[in-house]
Amino acid sequence: DGLIRDPGTRRLIGYQALMGDERRYTFFDPADQRAWEFVQAAFKGDRVSRETWSNDRRKIVVRADSPTDGSAYALIDLATRKAEWLGGEYEKLMPEHIAPMRPVRFKASDGLDLTGYLTTPRGREAKALPLVDLPDGGPDARDRPGFDWWAQARASRGDAVLQINFRGSDGFGWDHLQAGFGQWGRKMQTDRSDGVRHLAGQGIIDPKRVCIVGASYGGYAALAGATLDAGVYSCAASVAGISDLNRFVSWAKERNGLDAFRYWTRFMGAETNREQVLTEISPARQVDKVGIPILLVHGRDDTVVPLEQSRLMADALKAGGKPHQFSVLAGEDHWLSRGETRVGMLNAVVGFLETHNPPR
Numbered sequence: 001d002g003l004i005r006d007p008g009t010r011r012l013i014g015y016q017a018l019m020g021d022e023r024r025y026t027f028f029d030p031a032d033q034r035a036w037e038f039v040q041a042a043f044k045g046d047r048v049s050r051e052t053w054s055n056d057r058r059k060i061v062v063r064a065d066s067p068t069d070g071s072a073y074a075l076i077d078l079a080t081r082k083a084e085w086l087g088g089e090y091e092k093l094m095p096e097h098i099a100p101m102r103p104v105r106f107k108a109s110d111g112l113d114l115t116g117y118l119t120t121p122r123g124r125e126a127k128a129l130p131l132v133d134l135p136d137g138g139p140d141a142r143d144r145p146g147f148d149w150w151a152q153a154r155a156s157r158g159d160a161v162l163q164i165n166f167r168g169s170d171g172f173g174w175d176h177l178q179a180g181f182g183q184w185g186r187k188m189q190t191d192r193s194d195g196v197r198h199l200a201g202q203g204i205i206d207p208k209r210v211c212i213v214g215a216s217y218g219g220y221a222a223l224a225g226a227t228l229d230a231g232v233y234s235c236a237a238s239v240a241g242i243s244d245l246n247r248f249v250s251w252a253k254e255r256n257g258l259d260a261f262r263y264w265t266r267f268m269g270a271e272t273n274r275e276q277v278l279t280e281i282s283p284a285r286q287v288d289k290v291g292i293p294i295l296l297v298h299g300r301d302d303t304v305v306p307l308e309q310s311r312l313m314a315d316a317l318k319a320g321g322k323p324h325q326f327s328v329l330a331g332e333d334h335w336l337s338r339g340e341t342r343v344g345m346l347n348a349v350v351g352f353l354e355t356h357n358p359p360r
Contacts, residue, residue, distance in 0.1 A: 001171075008055035016050075018171045020115075021103065021145050023049060032057070035078055042076070042083055047146050061086070065146040069095050090149070098122070099155035101145065104162070106198040108191050112179065115172075116164035116195060117143060118204070119151045121359075129160040130209035130359045131199065133192055133225070133233070137216030139184075139267065140177060142169040153346050154213075158359030160205055166191035168267070182269025184245070185228045185281035189221060193232040208234070211357045213349060215239035216305060216334065223283035223313060226290050235356040237295040237349050240305045240334055243284035243313035246275055251306060287316045293323040295352040297345050299332030325352065 004014035004027070014027035027033040039062060040048050047065040051073065054060075058078045065071040071089040076082075101119045108114055120126045132154045136143050143163035151161040165172060166188050168180015180188050192212070200207040212225040212233045219241020226236040242248050245268060253261035264270075270277040279285050294317060298310035310326065317324040327348050332341040 004050075007053055007057065018142075018144070020172070023047065025050065038078070038081070039076055043074075063089070067101065067146075068098060070098055071147045089147075096122070097152075097156065098147070099152055101148075101151070103145070104164075104195070104198070106195060108167070108187070108194045110187065112167060112191075114164060114166065114191055114195065116162060117145060117151075118199070119148070119155045119161040119163075120204075121155050121158050121160065124158070126160070126204050128206045129204060130158065130357055131196065131205040131211070132159045132161045132353065133196060133210060133212040134161050134163050135166070135192060135212070135214040135218035135221040136163065136169075137214075137218050138170070139166075139168045139180060139188065139217040140170045141217075142171045150346075153350070154353075157350060157354070159353070159357075160199070162195055162199065164192055164195045181267055184220070184268045185224045186269075189224050189229045192221065192225070193229050196232055209357050211235040211237065211353055213237040213239075213353070214241065215336075216241065219305075220283070223294070224281070226292050226294055227283045227286040228281065228289070230289050230291060233292060235293050235295075235353065237297070237352055238310070238313070239297045239336075239345060239349075240299060240302055241296070241309065241313075242305055243282065243309050243316075245270070245278035245282045247312065248305070248309060249274070249278065251308075284312045284316045287313075287320040287322055290317065290320070290322045293352075293356050294325075295349065296324065296326045297329065297348055298327075299329045299334060299336065299341070301332060302334045304334035 001018045002016045003012060006013050016025050025036050043064045049063045051061045051063050060076045062074055063071055064074060070093045073086040075084045075086055099119050099122045101117050104118045105115050134151060142165050154161045168188050170177060196210055199205045210233050212222045214222045219238035222236040222238040223241050223243055225233045249264050252264055296310045296314055298307050300307055314326040329341045332338060336342040336345055
């Protein structure tokens with residue numbers, strides 16, 4: 001997951017790896033390893049990550065993610081063995097605002113073991129809840145335990161939130177990653193709806209009140225949930241999602257070269273018969289299957305997934321007479337880096353969900 005270098009000399013001194021849900025730091029020097037173990041012990045129960053340190057490695061800034069208090073930064077002086085809180089990542093976030101997150105484990109319909117996380121509204125019984133299925137981007141990324149601003153925003157409005165590390169996600173070994181090759185809109189998608197059915201079978205969520213919301217690849221998954229895996233969701237919201245895979249792959253090749261082209265066609269399962277395969281799994285080419293309202297949100301200055309992708313979907317939905325909304329965020333990039341537009345996106349999604357999938 002990353003190499004660790006001496007901040008002064010840049011010499012390689014260790015590495016970090018995400019093993020399942022645990023981030024592990026390994027240092028080659030036993031003294032460095034003992035120092036890091038002291039740091040972890042000082043924040044027992046929190047997920048601790050190293051942010052930066054002094055050139056002599058005696059002072060370290062860490063991020064401590066608490067399941068009850070949220071995430072905050074601290075400065076540790078290894079010489080004095082004292083820690084000083086620098087402040088919370090979100091200054092106004094209080095413990096009473098944080099909804100509980102717990103791991104979930106289930107089998108996909110083909111028997112593959114899958115894991116993920118369920119966030120439930122604070123103070124409410126986990127029974128017959130409305131659900132937001134929240135796929136991550138990537139797709140070779142993953143959801144992680146700990147504070148997630150998007151999941152917490154939805155839980156604060158009364159929804160349960162499901163985050164699944166579907167096949168093709170990183171951090172679970174090569175076999176799990178490779179299982180996603182060629183599964184865009186197919187088993188990568190049904191892994192998500194299998195998770196919804198798992199929670200419905202336990203009585204935790206109401207299967208008639210489920211929406212899918214995601215960004216980047218997650219935005220594609222949201223649109224695929226409305227077209228390629230119909231009947232599971234009552235609404236879908238895509239933020240910077242891919243809708244026409246043929247157009248996107250051609251754009252990626254022109255912009256980023258042959259390596260990017262090979263990466264996308266391999267993951268999408270389109271190394272042969274590319275145009276036909278990509279048409280079959282492109283939501284913008286399958287709008288006749290849409291039976292639920294769709295929200296599209298996209299940053300005008302997105303250089304990872306161009307705004308064209310949401311425009312193509314909006315045009316196809318309009319031509320097909322399908323219910324939809326389309327919001328363009330001025331001056332915003334792929335990662336919603338500006339606070340005001342991040343809040344604007346959340347407000348748009350909150351309003352959309354409360355209209356089409358209101359919590360009781």
